[in-house]
Each structure stands twice: as structure tokens, then as C-alpha cells.
Amino acid sequence: MPRPTAPTTVHDSLVLEPRDVRFDWSQLPLHWIPDEPMATHTINVLHLLLPEGERWFVKVFKDALPMIRDDQLREEVLGFIGQEAIHAEAHQEVLDHLLGQGLDPRPYVRQVTWLFRRILGDKPGLTPAQRRENIIERVAFVAAIEHFTAFLGNWALNSPGLDRAKADPTMLDLLRWHGAEEVEHRSVAFDLMVHLDPGYLRRVRGMLISGPLLVHLWARGARFLLAADPTLEGRIKPTWREAQVNGRRGLLPQPGRMARSALRYFRPGYHPTQEGSSSQALSYLATSPAARAAAS
Numbered sequence: 001m002p003r004p005t006a007p008t009t010v011h012d013s014l015v016l017e018p019r020d021v022r023f024d025w026s027q028l029p030l031h032w033i034p035d036e037p038m039a040t041h042t043i044n045v046l047h048l049l050l051p052e053g054e055r056w057f058v059k060v061f062k063d064a065l066p067m068i069r070d071d072q073l074r075e076e077v078l079g080f081i082g083q084e085a086i087h088a089e090a091h092q093e094v095l096d097h098l099l100g101q102g103l104d105p106r107p108y109v110r111q112v113t114w115l116f117r118r119i120l121g122d123k124p125g126l127t128p129a130q131r132r133e134n135i136i137e138r139v140a141f142v143a144a145i146e147h148f149t150a151f152l153g154n155w156a157l158n159s160p161g162l163d164r165a166k167a168d169p170t171m172l173d174l175l176r177w178h179g180a181e182e183v184e185h186r187s188v189a190f191d192l193m194v195h196l197d198p199g200y201l202r203r204v205r206g207m208l209i210s211g212p213l214l215v216h217l218w219a220r221g222a223r224f225l226l227a228a229d230p231t232l233e234g235r236i237k238p239t240w241r242e243a244q245v246n247g248r249r250g251l252l253p254q255p256g257r258m259a260r261s262a263l264r265y266f267r268p269g270y271h272p273t274q275e276g277s278s279s280q281a282l283s284y285l286a287t288s289p290a291a292r293a294a295a296s
Contacts, residue, residue, distance in 0.1 A: 161250015
């Protein structure tokens with residue numbers, strides 16, 4: 001079994017700052033990419049998954065804090081927790097706005113909540129050794145999911161197709177602010193996993209479970225939103241072919257590129273700093289309207 005190489009120390013001066021952003025959704029149209037309901041709702045799945053998912057990230061990392069033996073990593077994990085908590089609330093506001101526009105996301109969200117709280121949540125009756133193992137396993141799931149969120153964040157920062165399509169600027173700022181922070185903290189979950197268990201098998205298992213689950217949830221969420229959209233009356237159904245077309249147009253991440261990114265995670269020498277650009281992420285955060293307003 002191959003062993004991963006030790007990650008290069010690249011974050012000696014990394015300070016993760018939770019930015020308490022606010023967005024005004026009062027003018028957000030239901031199809032915020034004009035005349036593109038499928039692309040709109042495919043991205044809207046993030047608003048269904050992320051509030052409960054990121055609250056779960058926060059819970060898992062809080063459980064892992066007493067197990068961390070490195071002061072710098074502990075500070076990064078605390079910053080990660082702060083950023084993810086704000087991400088969850090920002091996306092929750094979009095869900096509330098969708099409900100006000102006649103699209104009820106609650107049936108799907110209830111299923112997501114059940115998954116994260118009952119299936120991936122705490123297991124009662126574990127011994128201390130079993131509880132430690134359960135926490136490390138869930139950290140590995142988070143690390144794999146964070147690989148995808150960093151990929152999506154990097155895509156959002158480099159998606160001129162959304163600008164060409166005249167996507168709503170407030171939603172674009174949310175996606176790019178969130179994406180920039182995902183790129184900024186892309187190494188934290190992976191570094192925590194390696195700190196708790198440097199074994200290659202743990203990483204592989206985390207991706208083999210989390211990757212297909214995430215794809216399934218996203219496809220199911222897109223079907224749900226298109227079916228629940230009161231303006232469509234069930235006329236549009238998502239297909240992989242349409243996803244590929246929208247990917248080539250720059251309205252969605254290209255499925256093939258996402259798959260190749262997932263495969264890179266299995267390389268023994270992989271480290272998240274090989275994906276995306278911290279300088280680009282920080283440059284966007286310096287200009288993001290929401291982040292600048294929060295800083296002032």
C-alpha cells in the first residue's frame with residue numbers, strides 16, 4: 001500500500017479570518033442566471049446541501065479539537081470552524097428567499113438533515129477508543145468533501161461564463177466570496193486528517209464514500225429543484241448531457257474536470273495546495289463587496 005508523502009509546510013503565516021458578510025436577497029430573481037433554469041438550480045443545490053453540511057463540519061471539527069497536538073493546526077481549525085459557520089448561515093438565507101418565491105426546499109432539506117444528523121452524526125454508546133476512531137473517520141469524509149468545495153471555489157473564481165450570461169451580481173458575490181474562502185482554507189481538513197492518521201487507506205476510504213454520495217445528492221437536488229420550481233411545471237429535467245453543455249458554456253463546472261480532480265486526490269503525494277491559488281482567493285476577498293462591507 002503506498003504511503004502519502006508528508007505535506008509541505010505552506011501555511012506558516014495562514015490566519016483564517018471569519019468574515020461576517022451580509023447579502024440582500026430582496027431583488028434576487030428565481031432564475032438568477034437569466035433564461036437558464038437548469039444551470040440556476042444545479043448551482044442552487046449548494047444552498048440545499050451546505051447549511052446542514054457545514055454545520056456538520058463545524059461539529060466534527062469541534063469534536064476533533066482535543067485531539068490536535070499542533071498549535072498552528074489548532075488555530076487553523078478554529079479559523080475554519082468560524083468560516084464554515086458563517087457559510088452555513090449565508091446559504092440558509094437563500095433557502096429562506098426561495099421559500100418566499102414559491103419554491104419550497106424543505107422536503108429535500110429534511111432528507112439532508114437526516115443524513116448529516118442521524119447517519120453521519122454522533123454514535124451513542126461508543127467506547128473512548130471507538131469514539132476517537134469515529135471522529136477521525138468523519139474528519140476524512142470532511143477532507144474529501146473539502147477537496148470538492150475547493151474545486152468548486154476555484155471554478156467560481158474563474159467562471160467568466162456566469163458574467164457573460166449576466167448572472168445576478170449578489171449571487172455571484174456569494175459564490176465567489178464563499179469559493180475564495182474554500183480555496184483559502186482548502187488544506188485545513190486534509191492536514192487535520194493527516195495529523196490524526198497519516199495512513200493512505202483513510203484518505204482513500206474517505207473519498208470513495210464521500211465522492212459518490214456527493215454526486216448522488218447533487219443530481220437528486222437538481223431534479224428536486226427543477227420539479228419544485230412553480231414556473232416550470234415539471235417541463236425541464238436535468239440530464240448529464242445538458243450538464244456537459246452548460247459546463248462547456250461556463251455556466252456549470254465541467255463534470256469531466258471534476259472527475260479528474262477527484263482522481264488527483266488519490267495520488268500518494270497529493271496535497272490541497274496543488275489545487276487553486278491562495279493569492280487569487282485573497283485578491284477576490286479584498287474586492288468582494290460583501291467582504292469589504294464586513295471589514296468596514
